[in-house]
Amino acid sequence: MSCGAAPRIVMKFGGTSVSNLDRIRKVAQTVKRQVEVGCEVAVVVSAMSGVTNQLVEYCQTLNPLFDSCEYDSIVATGEQVTSGLLAIALQTMGIKARSWAGWQVPILTDDAHGKARINQIDASALIRCMKEGIVPVVAGFQGVDHCNRVSTLGRGGSDTSAVALAASLKATRCDIYTDVDGIYTTDPRIVKKAKRIKAIAYEEMLELASVGAKVLQTRSVELAMKEQVRVQVLSSFEDHDSSKEECLPGSLVVSEDEIVEKEQVTGIAYSLNEAKIVVKGIPDLPGIASSIFAPLAEANINVDMIVQSSGTNQTTDMTFTVPKTDLLRAKDILEKAQNIIKFNQLITDENVVKISVVGIGMRSHTGVANIMFKTLAERSINVQVISTSEIKVSVIVAAEYVELAVRALHTAYGLDKMND
């Protein structure tokens, strides 16, 4: 596609897109095509796939409680290598290019090593570079703190690097090249008729990301929303025809008002990483919720989907979900607090799935939740917990129903036929 009036784009390539020299050459071709249609391009790269894992393993083997400053300095080298190699590959194809490590840009972060946040990007050197017709190839995932030490942004952080860079460069668009060709209405491994979503709102993407569609790092979507960066997700393994603007490949993540046709439901996500806890027979007194959730919060356990229901004899039941990995800890904490909570029974269930339907159209359409309950009831799927937000309805059902439920909902919301 051409870049329009202000043709400046950021192109980001993930680890599988640069996993070997052949793929790095293919990425260089993709960048070259954008340069040749007149775009001003900045590139962000991840480490070659496998490299970061190897470096992390070195650190963990030496000391499971490694110094996160040293960890950052070690793992950030992966992206430094890729940025240099891609610069060489571009130069070899006649495109002027140079690599930039995070500290060279500089991309300034806080000092929360291992999961740092970008405070500021001084893009002036990069802009000078681009004005000279040189493609900057920026090492993703990294920055530098106020003490001049290398920091990293957490796994998937190169997405955030790219979006932040697009914001500082005031880029027309941030293209995230990955190993899938876009964001789908649901998991294509479960639903063959899943369709690529042409345009999705930031809020929808955030809801989908948080419930399992791991195409973009959540923080990168939050940042894109805050900075109003248009993000396009597309595959680095397909050749995109750059001559047709009207037929954008991949999926565009944009602000709600850019989306003309607001579907009731944009996508259906599921998560098998949740476990259900039911605390039964609690005295129905003020402050009882706090007696349950305060100790869990103290232990940094993320509680989701809280539902309170009346029991018998002035008691109440509290149902909620926690990440599966935290279930044993949560159970232990609650049992130790039995003398305060005074529950009769504690039931836990790992065999559950959280299914969510997401769509900004819910704001103006009514009855979205009802379609969900009706569809599940028709398949005799028992809904155990319900929670809703402005643009999302989530339910907990038994894990064995995951495929059946997702497929039935996909059909019920008309997504099988979308975009056809």
Next chain:
Amino acid sequence: MSCGAAPRIVMKFGGTSVSNLDRIRKVAQTVKRQVEVGCEVAVVVSAMSGVTNQLVEYCQTLNPLFDSCEYDSIVATGEQVTSGLLAIALQTMGIKARSWAGWQVPILTDDAHGKARINQIDASALIRCMKEGIVPVVAGFQGVDHCNRVSTLGRGGSDTSAVALAASLKATRCDIYTDVDGIYTTDPRIVKKAKRIKAIAYEEMLELASVGAKVLQTRSVELAMKEQVRVQVLSSFEDHDSSKEECLPGSLVVSEDEIVEKEQVTGIAYSLNEAKIVVKGIPDLPGIASSIFAPLAEANINVDMIVQSSGTNQTTDMTFTVPKTDLLRAKDILEKAQNIIKFNQLITDENVVKISVVGIGMRSHTGVANIMFKTLAERSINVQVISTSEIKVSVIVAAEYVELAVRALHTAYGLDKMND
């Protein structure tokens, strides 16, 4: 050993010494011992062996004429990883440590990327680090140029990093830990009776390095001589008893006046990387040498061991050596200049070895060269070319005699019994 009154040392570990996590732990133990006897220690590390080669191969595969700026940024990551890992290993043993990349120190170099020279080291941050009881672990082989781009010092450059750092830190000593336990009187693979040299002068080491004893990068020895840094070469695979100062392990490279017992000959080196060229029957006129050597110099061919001898009928013969890898180029250049040089015949010979005896004692002892000629003559080894310097005598003989000649000379100069 203890460190004496001003206990500040630089310890440098090469690639085989840090080739895996176990060896990195062993290096950490070695550093820890020095810290525990009260030394103020700064460490310099190479990349894990094999890593640099892999990165160089990536660059060469993408483009044999790669951009050396990008090359530097890519290959410098190897040392960055090792410095972080060693810092973690030290911390794990209770020793405070932190890694320093070249640009963090900073180690400022010129912009001759791929073979940069250190212009200046601002050691103030490192000194503050050491004063706080933290061991700085500096990535060797690298620096940063005036444009804030990463530079590297050429293969073996970590030795130079260590010596330069020792000079800026005004260190008592620079310890180079490697895979051999010192500098030997000759190659122990040829002469079983080769002995470790306890102390060797910079000048001797330079002569030995340039003729084949590749323990230290030549530039590091030049720098040590210029800055008067005492260098100790020792093995990282042996445990050194740190309690006995009188029995220093390894070999000490120091200034001539520190060496009490000046041997006539300190060591015997050989090089199979030379080729001989004889230009025969040249008109014996002024300027004829220049007509031969000017075009070779222009082509950056390093000419060594020039000997001129009278031929017959007002002609002269010129014999000299060039690196074997440049022989074909040199021959081609001379043949093209035949109409200027007007030689009768051009003879080249690759089957030669350069054998050198080196010793600062030659300055005060006479007859050193004569022992060499007599010893070789007794074995019927024909000397083809001779060249001498103040502390070195070199000869060219047929390559087949290399072991015989080196062994005979080792015995003749009394080196078999040295240090016994």
